[in-house]
Amino acid sequence: MEYFIQQLINGLTLGSIYGLIAIGYTMVYGIIGMINFAHGDVFMIGSFIALTAFLLLTSLFGPAFLPVVLVLVLIITMLFCVAWGWSIEKIAYRPLRGSFRLAPLITAIGISIVLQNFVQISQGARVKPLPPQIQGGVTLMEGATGVVQLSWMHMIIIATTVVLMTGFSLLISRTSLGRAQRACEQDRKMAALLGIDVDRTISLTFVMGAALAAVAGFMFLLRYGVIDFYIGFLAGIKAFTAAVLGGIGSLPGAMLGGLLIGLIETFWSGYFPIEYKDVATFSILVVLLIFLPSGLLGKPEVEKV
Amino acid sequence: MTTPLNSPAQRWLDTPLLSVEHLTMRFGGIVAVDDLSFQVGRGDITALIGPNGAGKTTVFNCLTGFYKPSEGRIVMRHGPGPHDAALAAAHSGGLRHSKDGDSGVFLLERMPDFEIPRQAGVARTFQNIRLFGGMTVLENLLVAQHNGLMVASGYTLGGILGLPGYRRAEKKAIDRAVYWLEQTALLDRADDPAGDLSYGAQRRLEIARAMCTGPKLLCLDEPAAGLNPRESAELNRLIRTIRDEHGTSVLLIEHDMGVVMEISDHVVVLDYGVKIADGSAETVRNDPKVIAAYLGVEDEAEAEDIVEGVAS
Secondary structure (H helix, E strand, O other): OHHHHHHHHHHHHHHHHHHHHHHHHHHHHHHHOOOOOOHHHHHHHHHHHHHHHHHHHHHHHOHHHHHHHHHHHHHHHHHHHHHHHHHHHHHHHHHHOOOOOHHHHHHHHHHHHHHHHHHHHHHOOOOEEOOOOOOOEEEEEEOOOOEEEEEHHHHHHHHHHHHHHHHHHHHHHHOHHHHHHHHHHHOHHHHHHOOOOHHHHHHHHHHHHHHHHHHHHHHHHHHHOEEOOOHHHHHHHHHHHHHHHHOOOOHHHHHHHHHHHHHHHHHHHHHOOHHHHHHHHHHHHHHHHHHOOOOOOOOOOOOOO | OOOOOOOOOOHHHHOEEEEEEEEEEEEOOEEEEEEEEEEEEOOOEEEEEOOOOOOHHHHHHHHOOOOOOOEEEEEEEEOOOOOHHHHHHHHHOOOOEEEEOOEEEEEHHHOOOOHHHHHHOEEEOOOOOOOOOOOEHHHHHHHOOHHHHHHHOOOOHHHHHOOHHHHHHHHHHHHHHHHHHHHOOOHHHOOOEHHHOOHHHHHHHHHHHHHHOOOOEEEEEOOOOOOOHHHHHHHHHHHHHHHHHHOOEEEEEOOOHHHHHHHOOEEEEEEOOEEEEEEOHHHHHOOHHHHHHHHOOOOHHHHHHHHHHHHO
């Protein structure tokens, strides 16, 4: 029982990170109907920027100011990732808007490869470790079979995710920008005819996705402590999967999908051979999508005749 | 042209709000609009009519930035007067517009689509309705007021936090939306998805949404299409309210001659992309070329015979 609850907590934490990345996929898909294949690499870049900034700042301030340093690192990471997200849209998507649909897909994959190789060359191919910075936590249960630990790190990740999700839901449902995004999703031309700067709205969508990926990269670094140039690929694929599972285009769906994938992965690793965790995750996904082709919270496409 | 000398005030000549000058639009080898010039008077209801395929919607698409015209110039003027000096300066200076307080000139063919409603104050509706079907009726009207709200929300942050400045701005936007919902008799449907409205109600909502952008010129593409006589009469009243109480000039494409003749101050007739008549409803109605175009008569002489036949 204790083991089960512990896995549940671990799964929710991992799922939160996937969920945050998945929101970036789902928002961009919502507004331009295309997958931003470089999004996973923004997450990877985020974790590298976080590592660099962290090492720089701790060498400047010393370990005494850890909370301040972490907040600064998060801000720096977000700023850089936002710049990346904005540039990716500007370079790989905007010039190709209106061309055939596969073209921006290819440029995005190109950017993804460029980012991976750039980090591989500039930072080296070996994994970069960061010793755990935030340790300790509270013990929730102690039983015969084990202990249930809720570490500070778990709490930070889950709390940050909840806050960000709430903020973004409010943004989409309540603010004028959110309304403009939804309008662009439905009919970009019409939105422009009502005075909405569609290009800017699309840019802001990429920027928001990148900011969330930055937070995910930052938290991934702190939680797991090992990063390399390739983490963006697998995390990206899983987050993309999460977005599809939840129903692409749906914000709560992305979060739900992320949590589900995190949970499936963690529970499989906890009870079954860990080498097969990705096989299991994706197999379950395939089965789910056969029965729910538009995802858990997605709206089915109704073709009007 | 065919305008008699003794016609009443010709606002389209004296105080033009919009001037279309030598507009040509080609698609490959097809000339959809050929060297078209006409003016829309300030405070007028102007009808753009013509048989199917005459190029009316193409003109609208050029006006609203959907198409970049192959040739020609489209000028919006804010504030009284022809603004000739400002226009000449903007034109030769390669500017998109030149503003001075409330007055200004706008060269629509140079402006990106989203600036035309925002800066030049031109809004439009579509022949095939283009509402945001998944959003509520009220949200459709709030989207049209995006720019003001975006500034008021401090570019969104204030909106998430619900700061008082944004709340006030949103309250004002909702008041404006509610006003137009009352005018279009849609108030009780405010929270329904726009896609659930009946056809006639969707048409009215499109007009309400266009008016929420605060336009100086409202372009309506076949607003009466598919409406029953009662709805059609309501539409006429709505268009008059828009002109009389809001000082918004109206340019409409319409096939329903009852609507056109009843409400238009000025009628421009197109056929095969060329202007064939331009004047008050009365003059245009009796123009043999117009009758020929509508009845599909090849020969002008034959058309004149028909006119005489009608007259006698």
